[in-house]
Amino acid sequence: FLEAFESLLRFAENRTSSLFETAYRPMAKEAAEPVKELFTDISLYILGTETTVESAVLRFFDSLFPLVYSRLINPGITDLSEDYTECLRLTRQDINPFGRYSKNMVTELSESLWASRMLSQALSLGIEVINTTEHAALTKECSKALVKMQYCPHCQGLTLIRPCVGYCLNVMRGCLASVSELDAQWREYISTLEYLTNEIAASHDLEIALTGIRNSINEAILHAQLNGPQLSATV
Numbered sequence: 001f002l003e004a005f006e007s008l009l010r011f012a013e014n015r016t017s018s019l020f021e022t023a024y025r026p027m028a029k030e031a032a033e034p035v036k037e038l039f040t041d042i043s044l045y046i047l048g049t050e051t052t053v054e055s056a057v058l059r060f061f062d063s064l065f066p067l068v069y070s071r072l073i074n075p076g077i078t079d080l081s082e083d084y085t086e087c088l089r090l091t092r093q094d095i096n097p098f099g100r101y102s103k104n105m106v107t108e109l110s111e112s113l114w115a116s117r118m119l120s121q122a123l124s125l126g127i128e129v130i131n132t133t134e135h136a137a138l139t140k141e142c143s144k145a146l147v148k149m150q151y152c153p154h155c156q157g158l159t160l161i162r163p164c165v166g167y168c169l170n171v172m173r174g175c176l177a178s179v180s181e182l183d184a185q186w187r188e189y190i191s192t193l194e195y196l197t198n199e200i201a202a203s204h205d206l207e208i209a210l211t212g213i214r215n216s217i218n219e220a221i222l223h224a225q226l227n228g229p230q231l232s233a234t235v
Contacts, residue, residue: 001123005046005116005206012210013039019214024221027071034063042109042210046117048124053110058093061102061220065092068221069235073228088235097231101220108216112200112209119196126189133179142175 016035020028041056066088070077080088138146149171153161173180200206224231 001119005120006043008207008210009039009043012213015211016214016217019218023218024072026075027067030067030071031064034060034067037063038213042113045113046120048117048121053113054106057102057106057109061098062089062092064217064221065089065095065097065224068097068224069231072221072225073231095231095234097224097227098220099223099227101216101223105213105216105220108212109209112206115196115199116206119193119200122189122193122196126193129182129186129189133182136179138175139178142171145171145174 013035016039017028017032020031020035024031038056038060041051041059042053045051045053045056066080066085069088070080070085149163149168152163153159
């Protein structure tokens with residue numbers, strides 16, 4: 001899952017970067033870092049760090065606004081001072097240059113990324129449990145029963161005779177008695193995994209959400225350009 005996710009994330013990041021390189025070349029070089037930070041934040045969120053999709057997306061648009069303002073809306077501006085750039089960044093949410101598109105992007109990503117985050121954490125927990133039970137110590141009686149079950153006919157040269165199913169089940173029940181109490185919780189865990197994978201594959205499709213970031217950003221920038229004169233007056 002993590003390998004597939006990382007591959008998908010790289011594809012979506014490259015796709016988003018290509019938007020600036022093809023459609024918004026004047027700001028492509030400066031936009032590279034905010035784009036990289038956005039996808040890094042998304043990756044960290046999936047892996048379970050204490051961050052939110054909303055903070056990642058809004059931080060990206062905060063960084064994007066000074067670039068859109070100085071490179072697209074007012075291309076005659078050669079250099080903004082650091083104070084002026086920081087002022088634009090800090091007032092982005094008040095000025096709202098990207099209209100509803102920034103919040104729409106938060107909504108679209110939050111649902112899909114939440115399901116992926118939960119699945120990632122659930123898989124990590126499953127690995128922990130498997131590693132713990134895999135190395136559970138066998139009792140002396142269990143070890144003897146396993147040896148007897150597998151090799152008893154071999155002692156008499158009857159290598160093709162297998163123990164009956166009933167005997168195998170009895171031996172396994174005895175050997176697994178110490179971990180049998182995990183059964184109900186494990187079945188519930190598997191059901192949760194099935195639910196999360198269905199969510200990712202259906203209404204909360206992760207691939208659609210990540211590859212859709214490019215279009216969301218493009219619509220947000222177009223909205224700002226269309227309202228350029230009003231934004232300049234507000235600023």
